[in-house]
Amino acid sequence: MSEPRWLDADQQRDWRAFVDGSVRLTELLDRDLKTKHGLSVSEYEILVRLSEAPERRLRMAELAEHASQSRSRLSHTCSRLESKGLVFRGGCPNDKRGVYAHLTDEGFDALDRAARDHVETVRDFFIDIIDPSDLAAIGRAFTAVNKRIGEAG
Template sequence: MTEPRWLDAAQQRDWRAFVDGSVRLTEIMDRDLKSRHGLSVSEYEILVRLSEAPQRQLRMAELAENASQSRSRLSHTCSRLESKGLVKRDSCPNDKRGVYAQLTDQGFTALERAARDHVETVRTYFIDVIEPQDLEAVGRAFAMVLKRLGPTT
């Protein structure tokens, strides 16, 4: 049995800052979106991904990958969004096993309203407190983390 590769003090400090900061930032974003717009962070992310897609629609499998959610979790989240009238799901015309999620006009309007407040939260607690070169480093670092992690399942 090999000895674990323990983190040194600086690595431990930085790792804990990342974990604590990301958890707290996600909690703040979730609280703000829910209180102001009735949306969770995961619901908001689905609306964003659909708004960026051609015809504002994606196959559920592709949406799960893009929104970093399992297919099961995505299905539950889309059900909530459907009940709010923000998303609709339809069968793929050329593949009966496939299902599309599509952003409704009501969903797009809700996203536009929520995005105005959400971007201020992101700026206040993330963008504006990080030097531009450090922000670039964070982006590069997490691109490598995502590459190592591979696709979501």
């Protein structure tokens, strides 16, 4: 059995800063959206993905992929959004087994209201405090991470 490739002190510092910062930022974004708009970060992400899709609808499998949720978790999240009148699910006309998630007009309006506050929080706690060259590096880094995860899985 080979020895693990341990992180050096700088790598460990940066890794922990990423983990701590991303967890705390996600918690802050979630708390802010729940307090102001009654939406979790997961619910908000689903509304965003549906708002950007043609006809404001996506197949559940595709939505799970884009929203980084398992199909089971997505189903529960969509049920909550349905109970709020923000999303509805319906069958696919050309695939009897397929299901679409549709963003309702009420859901689009709720997203519009939430997005106005959410973007300010994202700016206050991320965009505006990071040097533009560092922000570009973060973008490049996570493009590479997403690519690697996609290749692995």
